[in-house]
Amino acid sequence: MTFDPGQLGRSKADLAEALGALRRRAGRTQVWLARRCNMSQTKLSNIETGRITPGLVDVELILKALGTPRETAAQMTALARLAHTEWQGKRASWRRGVDKRQAELAGLEAKAVELRYFLPAMVTGLLATPAYMRAGLAHVPGDMSGTLARKLERQAVLHDSGKRFTFLLTEQAVRWPVTSHESMAAQLDRLISLSHLPGVRIGVLPFVLPGVRGPMNTFTVYDERLVTVETFTGRLVFRDVRDIADHLEIFSSYERIASFGDEARDLLRKWAGIYRS
Template structure:
């Protein structure tokens, strides 16, 4: 550990990572019992859990602005999503369908949708990379009527052509060696955000982060991207349009 980093930790200008705590305790030569106690406290501090009921009280639009601030400071964002279209890629109609489930007053709903859509400006920023892995089942999940869902898939196709955006789709027909589990976002190999039914969990322990990086890489290997991804999405979109025509 550098002298400057140690100084910043001592003054409280930066928080020590799990690795930093381990290095400091080892250098101090503390007993195994004391070290175990401090390491347990450090690991607990490296995981932050925020219940959705608290987010609701504070306001979903405020939460979207907080996420926007984090994304603006992130150079590499990797997001795995087996449940729904990622917020950065959602159309207004899709975003409304997502937040409508939360039974918000119309004014709050409009503010929240607007805040989510405002986040998407970051996709056009230079020097940033966004990698999305989405399962095919998400594209077929009927959260919207066929025509509106087809519009959402068109949005995926257009976003996939942006310079800093890579969208991979894990086809249902592709043999797998892992299970999707839940969605997660990795920011710059430093933090992982996981959205559960009851809460959002943010992890900074390097060991936890590496687990999610490995999982993302495994699904990335089996996903299609580029022209192959667009062909798959276009096929599903055309199925929706044919369904709309015959309805």
């Protein structure tokens, strides 16, 4: 099934309707199917009415119990993955107000205990200086003063002793001249400073690493329950366990080869010195 942002709005309702239709076509009651899937009849009813979105495991149990043909099962599985995917277009976010996006991010950060950030293109807001933030918001329409203030407020979460942060930044993300050379040197100094916080790990991936899979998208993993993937025109939100597992595996593959601690700080100082010279 190809990706179509318009499909995402209908996928949950389509999945609920399709699962109910499969059961009725098989001539089975909700009570019978719930027992075969080791779930309550109430849960199955909520799945078929769209009040809850079933996970892929639940869908596979239902399909197996109903003896669903392989081709139909593949279509249903693809629909289930779409049901756990959300598209958030940037223009829609701008219309709602960029400040609301900052509130959403603060909510995600407040709920999560372990947060992982893969940053192949730019420094994320939690690590950014005000000058870097302003440069990054230059393309966003409207007055960004309120958004800038909220971005700075969010940075307090880095000092929460109950949370663990891992940031993986490519050399491009660190060195891309988003703002003036003087401000870029200050941004690198900030990364060095933040790397000393007890709950913060900052890893760097320099260009010279041989045979490494090319980085594609910025993404963030919140615990093991949600992934956001950034694109130029918006973001995808994945809640399916398999999509989350795939992104965790990708993150781990880069984490194993990244430079941390003093080694990362030495690289950051070197690059800051280049900007200062």
